[in-house]
Amino acid sequence: MPIPAKLRAPGWYRAALFDLIGFGFAFGLTVLIRWLMHEHPVLDGNAITIVALIAVPLFFLAGMGTADYWFYWAAGKPSRAEDHSSHGAHSWRDYFRVNTDHKVIGIQYTVTSFFFLLVGGLLAMLIRAQLAKPGMQFLTPEQYNGVFSVHATLLIFLFVIPVFAGLANFVLPLMIGAPDMAFPRLNALSYWLLPLAGLMMLMSFLAPGGSFASGWTAYAPLSTTMPLGQLFFSVGVQLAGASSIATALNFLVTIITMRAPGMSFFRLPLLVWANFSTSLLVVxxxxxxxxxxxxxxxxxxxxxxxxxxFVGAGRDGNVIMYQHVFWFYSHPAVYIMMLPGFGIISEVIAVKSRKPIFGYRMMAFSLLAIVVLGFTVWAHHMFVSGMSPWIRIPMMITTAIIAIPTGIKIFSWLATLWRGVLHLDTPMLFALGFLTMFTLGGISGVMLAMIPFDIHVSQTYFIVAHIHYVLFGGSLFTIFAGVYYWFPKMTGRMFDDRLGKWHFWMTFIFFNLTFGPMHLIGIQGMPRRVAEYASKFAAWNLFISFSAFILGLSTLIFVYNIVASWRGGPRAAANPWRGLTLEWQVSSPPPIFNFDAVPTVVGGPYEYGVPGAVHGIFKPPVEAEQAVAAGSFTTPPSQKSHE
Amino acid sequence: MRKHPLVQMLVIGAIAVAIGIPIALIIPWFPSEGAIQAGNVRTLYDVLLIASVPIFVLVETVVLFSVWKFRMRPGEEEKDGPPIHGHTRLEVLWTALPAVLIVSLCTYAYTVLRSNEASKRGAMTVNVTERQFAFEFSYPQANGKTVVSPVLYMAKGQPVVFRIRSLDVIHSFFVPNFSEKIDAVPGITTTLRVTPTRLGTYPAECTELCGAGHSLMRSEVRVVTPSAFQTWLAAQPANAAPPIGVPPPAAAQPGVPGAAAPAAGAASTGAGSSASGSSSAAGKTLFAGSAGCSSCHTLAAAGATGTVGPNLDVRLRSDCQSAASKRIRGSSLNQCIFTAITKPYAYLPPGYRAGIMPPNFAQTLTSTQIQSLVSFLTGVAK
Structure with missing residues (x-):
């Protein structure tokens, strides 16, 4: 019987078929092995589910066609050369196919991540509803533990990390003058791993025993004794991690090998530097x-x-080892979730202040310093873990020292603002809001480095406050800044600036009202990750829950603004912000292959205020060098312009 | 011509710092101070606040001042700022100054740490044993006996060294009023030093997520006068209620209930009387106290009101009477309760699931203790 074409061509039908095959494979393999090993019962739901968790996503990816090229090549069949016929997206349906165009992937990434932001945000609303009053509310303790675990996991692994990869996917090749990423097929594969990881995290709620409920940190041995849902996290993280690594590798190769002529490392926009540093951390x-x-x-x-x-019982596992291995990733992960944001802020602040970035080279070097130092501080998460006490001292010192390169960046942004011409539109407001909130998060971070104080506040709401000032007031504000800033470029439409400002002010105010008081109740002694708390914290918690609900509502303004503007906003000009970097020199949205002519870079990326300065021009290198030398970084800037 | 913007800004910043520091210091951040260690941490926090306020004010002043002075005005849409690319001396300055500040803060924090963790002469040892979801405090006595209590008693001014252990997953031991905390880690013993300075009752909390009952894993610290402490200690029956929380016996074989349990506790329980009445009373103490049953189960006879697990007032007998339970856990109430404690997941009553009740009571309780619990529960089953 001939197989229908729909089931043979890569796509959703074949993916569904392959999923069935994948499940059958997992079922058969498990039963066979259990039978051979004389395990009873031979049919074990948990065992089958665990194998299926690993097998089904891989079969799905094959079914969608993310690996067709490699299969053809490996089988010695004529591989189908990329004819770029699938580049670009002509309708919304194109975003639901495997596509190798970095601009399509960038939007797929960003929209998928925002979907998980909304889901994670809804879970946060459940958390605050539970905590509005002392005493057990509508969630059981197990459900509550599951809800905050999935909340953190989704927002870290399915929102902050991938949304930066998404924005950079769209913007970075444009910024360095490349037609696409270095490995477009790998790029598509890294995207498609992502929704699978997210779906797996969410599906854990359906597992017998509920979702994983040991926090996003999954400390052993609590996690190793949890019901089946825990393994949805264990496997889901592998998918998200693989996606992360593949993308980072792609960024590294793209940045190193695909820069336009003249684009030396010290002419790279800081967003590119930031993603270069982040990618090093990720890999x-x-x-x-x-x-x-x-x-x-x-x-x-x-x-x-x-x-x-339990050594006495003949078992000699090491509990603290888990934490060392876990934090050796998860502390650098904090910088993975922050450095791309630094890059976005540099772009926005330079363009919106109409000034060059103050101390460009120090900005680049401080990123690299954070990469190196970021690997030397992990055990500051473990000051009360019972590890050898001496380890705390060097970790305190390195943790405090990492504030120095971070401080350099903050001061440089401030100096960039100084005497500029500040355009206070939505992206700039979010950038300034970020400066404020992230400074607070940084200060509480230095406080947490101080061991005796950390001993008092670790595992309390002070930590919850700190992490949200860094990841919400920090990362999420940069993400909003970046999304508004590049929205015209990505969609070809302008957003509604008035709604954007409403969104900013509501988010800014209610963010502080939600997370500010958590510092206080944390020091007062309210532990984190509790479904129920002492009545003396009741008033503050009610206040926090109330603020959190309005904070949640403020997201709806954003969603409405983005959806409505994308559908029917006014057409965007190629360069609405008068930016110098290359992505603004092409149409909005950019042409399918980004540049009709290969650009040549002739100067620094932020030469605002330098008369006649240009970053890149669309001429071959030789002509370009002769045509515009005036705007180059080395030329002494004219003093005339600001008198 | 007005004053230079930099001067204007410095004045505004200085005023903001002068107002900000007192406000930051006046906020009642900490709970009442109950130990020497807590006093040191407060002083450290005050120093941190004094160092932090100027930094925050600096950032805010520049941001707000720039927004006020340098925002784009109508007609400036096409205007650019001055092309200032950097200033080496300034950049060196803002690298070096924070470095000096940070090194000083670290040095100070280190001295506080040394002082908080210094061993004190005449310190008393208290063993803390944690399990899902209960604390047990035991006081080794000079005569080789041990006093155990679900509530921590401390004498004012008496330095204490806590030796902390866990019987299942990671827990932690935190008394906010002492500003001290450390995890209870399976397999190792952790140490914490506290010298209480103020009479009072404080919460003791587990702050490390340890499972479904984590939120309810709390106990109490009572700091009393030294004489009151001695009186309390003397009134405690030494070894009477066998310590539930002894770490798994060295020779214990997994899966064999109480195979080689330490005889000391068990023997003394049985010593007074072998009548079931006494055993049942011991079971009640265990249930309400250090076995931790009461943190999850409701049982009126033991004054327990936990809501994590099945309500034993309602379900103890009825769950044991279902056909499936009789098949798996035995037909007698005795057998059923014994299995429910030692192999909680052998049969799960409808609506409950595996992974919540600790599965290792067979290893962590002695067989005598389990028998006491069984006899108590059989007696009160409705």
């Missing part, structure tokens, strides 16, 4: 969280006893 650090979750998987599913530490 070095992410394997460690993969390892930590494989440990948990093997401990839970196959009883490896890595973390079963």
């Amino acid at each position: 070095i650090a992410t394997p460690f969280i993969a390892a930590s979750q494989f440990f948990v998987l093997l401990d839970s599913a196959l009883h490896f006893h890595f973390f079963d530490a």
